[in-house]
Amino acid sequence: MRFMRWSRYLIPTTKEVPKDAVVASHQLMLRAGLIRQLAAGIYSYLPLGYRALRKVERIVREEMDRAGAIELHMPVMHPIELWQQTGRTQAMGDVLLKLRPVKDGDESDWRAQTVLGPTHEEPVTEIARAYLNSYKLLPVNLYQIQVKFRGEARPKSGVLRTREFLMKDAYSFDRDKAGLDASYQKMYDAYCRIFSRCGLPYIVCEAESGPIGGDASHEFMVLTDAGEDFVAVSENGDYAANTERATCAPLPQDESLMQEMKEVHTPGQRTIEEVCAFLKTKPAQMIKTLVYAETSKSQNVEKSKSEAPGVFVVLVRGDHEVNENKLNRVAGTRLELAPPETIRKLTGAEVGFAGPHTLGKSVVAHTLIVDQAVAVMRNAATGANKTDYHVTGINPGRDFPLTGDHVTVADVRTVIDGDLSPTGSGSPIRIKKAIEIGHVFKLGTKYSDAMKATFLDSDGKPKPLIMGCYGIGLNRIMAAAIEAHHDETGIIWPTSIAPFAVLIVALDPREKDVMDTAEKIYNELTAAGIDVLFDDRDERAGFKFKDADLIGIPVRITVGRKALAEGVVELKERAKGEVEKVGPEEVVSRAVALILGTMSK
RNA sequence: CGGGGCGUAGCUCAGUCUGGUUAGAGCGCCUGGUUUGGGACCAGGAGGUCGCUAGUUCGAAUCUAGUCGCCCCGACCA
Numbered sequence: 001m002r003f004m005r006w007s008r009y010l011i012p013t014t015k016e017v018p019k020d021a022v023v024a025s026h027q028l029m030l031r032a033g034l035i036r037q038l039a040a041g042i043y044s045y046l047p048l049g050y051r052a053l054r055k056v057e058r059i060v061r062e063e064m065d066r067a068g069a070i071e072l073h074m075p076v077m078h079p080i081e082l083w084q085q086t087g088r089t090q091a092m093g094d095v096l097l098k099l100r101p102v103k104d105g106d107e108s109d110w111r112a113q114t115v116l117g118p119t120h121e122e123p124v125t126e127i128a129r130a131y132l133n134s135y136k137l138l139p140v141n142l143y144q145i146q147v148k149f150r151g152e153a154r155p156k157s158g159v160l161r162t163r164e165f166l167m168k169d170a171y172s173f174d175r176d177k178a179g180l181d182a183s184y185q186k187m188y189d190a191y192c193r194i195f196s197r198c199g200l201p202y203i204v205c206e207a208e209s210g211p212i213g214g215d216a217s218h219e220f221m222v223l224t225d226a227g228e229d230f231v232a233v234s235e236n237g238d239y240a241a242n243t244e245r246a247t248c249a250p251l252p253q254d255e256s257l258m259q260e261m262k263e264v265h266t267p268g269q270r271t272i273e274e275v276c277a278f279l280k281t282k283p284a285q286m287i288k289t290l291v292y293a294e295t296s297k298s299q300n301v302e303k304s305k306s307e308a309p310g311v312f313v314v315l316v317r318g319d320h321e322v323n324e325n326k327l328n329r330v331a332g333t334r335l336e337l338a339p340p341e342t343i344r345k346l347t348g349a350e351v352g353f354a355g356p357h358t359l360g361k362s363v364v365a366h367t368l369i370v371d372q373a374v375a376v377m378r379n380a381a382t383g384a385n386k387t388d389y390h391v392t393g394i395n396p397g398r399d400f401p402l403t404g405d406h407v408t409v410a411d412v413r414t415v416i417d418g419d420l421s422p423t424g425s426g427s428p429i430r431i432k433k434a435i436e437i438g439h440v441f442k443l444g445t446k447y448s449d450a451m452k453a454t455f456l457d458s459d460g461k462p463k464p465l466i467m468g469c470y471g472i473g474l475n476r477i478m479a480a481a482i483e484a485h486h487d488e489t490g491i492i493w494p495t496s497i498a499p500f501a502v503l504i505v506a507l508d509p510r511e512k513d514v515m516d517t518a519e520k521i522y523n524e525l526t527a528a529g530i531d532v533l534f535d536d537r538d539e540r541a542g543f544k545f546k547d548a549d550l551i552g553i554p555v556r557i558t559v560g561r562k563a564l565a566e567g568v569v570e571l572k573e574r575a576k577g578e579v580e581k582v583g584p585e586e587v588v589s590r591a592v593a594l595i596l597g598t599m600s601k
Numbered sequence: 602c603g604g605g606g607c608g609u610a611g612c613u614c615a616g617u618c619u620g621g622u623u624a625g626a627g628c629g630c631c632u633g634g635u636u637u638g639g640g641a642c643c644a645g646g647a648g649g650u651c652g653c654u655a656g657u658u659c660g661a662a663u664c665u666a667g668u669c670g671c672c673c674c675g676a677c678c679a
Contacts, residue, residue, distance in 0.1 A: 015640060016613050016628065020672050040671065088679085094602095095678070119679050153602075153677055161678090209679095228678090439679085471679080507638065542639035549639090560638065570638095 006535040010047050013547050023226035025482040026158025028491050032551045041155025041163035051499035056477050059197050060168045067190035069141040069170050074123045080115050082122040086450040095150050116149035121447050124171045129453035135175045139183055143170035159475045172468040180466045187470040191438050198477050199494025201484050205231050206241035208325050209441050220438035222480040227435035234421035234429050248419035254378040259393035267388045270352030272318045286318030287382040289354040291343045292335040311366040315374045316413045323414040330410045347385040355383035356400035367406045375402055375409045435480045443467040491552030492575050495598040500533040503553035505544050507560030509536050517584050518559040524588040555591050
């Protein structure tokens with residue numbers, strides 16, 4: 001039997017923290033010799049790291065198979081034409097990586113017509129279009145575990161955000177909406193099982209479906225400051241959503257007596273902070289008046305041809321931010337902040353002094369969108385539509401309309417810490433950082449329509465396939481697991497994805513007794529189907545213990561001369577402090593029990 | 602893409618402001634010895650296009666210009 005001897009393996013651990021690593025998982029992955037950076041956002045997985053990654057892969061594969069999904073393998077190189085069919089060459093922009101022609105600018109070169117896949121909706125739909133031509137073949141869920149390439153503008157946090165990464169992506173095809181709902185639920189359940197088995201403390205969030213399209217979506221998140229997504233989680237756990245989408249309970253009407261509206265000279269005071277300081281009020285008593293215009297981008301070609309871009313005046317409270325996803329949905333079109341000349345024309349004042357109360361008389365036709373939190377304010381302050389002036393004592397309903405044509409009151413802001421759960425439970429929302437490890441979407445027919453992927457239904461009519469897509473970032477699972485499970489001395493792997501389940505440390509490798517005992521334990525554990533790493537290095541005990549703590553193998557068995565003289569070896573769980581002395585003959589069964597006991601956690 | 606920082610040995614860094622021996626230290630690595638249960642010690646040794654290019658100068662790690670790379674903040678992010 002071949003031994004996994006540390007001395008003959010490659011585990012380049014380091015004592016010092018590499019300077020480029022900021023977050024804990026990145027530092028530990030480098031220090032434990034799991035990964036090595038080759039370029040920005042591009043990493044090699046060293047033997048130990050690759051073992052962990054493959055453990056993750058195996059769990060994902062098992063659960064996908066159990067959920068009835070079918071594994072296939074699609075190419076990394078895609079003809080760009082496929083992406084043009086769905087209009088995503090534009091939607092993806094610089095994220096889509098293209099091969100470079102041999103001669104600059106030679107578009108006839110096949111290379112110039114080839115991209116590296118950032119995701120696989122297009123190729124999988126191409127397959128579906130070719131073969132899924134009858135309702136009798138549905139439903140189908142196709143998945144793969146494949147490398148993705150994205151031209152990330154800024155890779156960061158080690159393996160958490162990279163230009164090349166491993167993803168499990170699945171695509172479901174159904175004949176109708178009910179079928180999609182069922183397929184979606186299967187994946188949702190499978191994801192819960194996967195992340196539980198990987199030992200991740202995850203939460204499920206309602207998510208914005210983004211440019212990929214579709215109408216329902218959930219993200220699987222691991223809460224940690226190393227993450228770059230923000231989620232709104234209610235304290236009692238009855239609500240969780242990405243802040244891109246999160247809503248909250250409407251704010252109650254302020255019942256203060258209405259004061260008179262007054263104009264105040266505020267020379268040069270433009271920002272909320274400046275005006276607040278000047279007027280001695282709080283941002284929560286101010287109304288931010290923002291001017292948006294329809295984008296001239298391709299999404300709105302049909303509209304912008306016929307009419308001038310619409311102007312939208314948006315009111316949010318001074319301490320709130322506009323959520324452009326919500327705003328776009330309310331406006332029914334894509335908006336962007338209007339250029340200064342539009343604002344000057346609309347308000348008749350310099351930028352920084354806009355307010356809603358006189359806009360009824362503006363020469364510029366516009367739609368007024370009032371955030372719900374503004375609609376319930378009393379005696380607020382805002383711009384006077386007059387350069388260097390603001391007004392105080394402005395009251396919604398009295399001084400500007402809340403009803404009527406071209407006026408909408410809606411939720412168009414991003415929730416903030418302290419808002420209450422939209423479920424009505426009254427539980428306060430907390431904003432937390434999180435790593436997105438999985439995402440499920442209901443796509444509908446966005447891709448099947450664009451690529452004309454239809455099937456013949458039982459009524460003999462061609463219909464577009466109803467699609468769902470489901471992604472998991474395998475590298476992120478590793479990093480998130482480390483973020484969630486480590487201490488000052490190193491990684492504490494969940495058993496299920498640990499590169500090895502047991503580490504045998506032979507403390508006196510030159511002693512025959514020690515080595516014989518250690519090897520015997522190694523053989524028995526291996527025979528029991530356990531992955532064992534054997535630290536046979538001729539190093540001092542402290543050195544080897546530090547390394548053991550760093551690489552975080554769940555169970556450590558120490559075989560040393562001293563303990564052996566007492567007829568015992570030592571058993572220690574990485575996650576716990578105590579060392580247990582056990583006879584060499586029973587250590588194997590004890591270790592196996594420990595591993596099985598921690599496996600599903 | 603905007604702002605900031607950094608490129609000197611496998612790793613962490615000093616030296617650069619104020620140009621001038623043969624470019625240094627610690628960790629790691631190799632050899633020998635002493636040690637040996639929580640990152641030992643002694644002695645000897647290997648390892649460098651000072652990111653790259655051009656310039657200034659008698660002389661450049663050091664000054665100038667350009668360029669490439671990496672990290673952080675922001676923008677962006679199926």
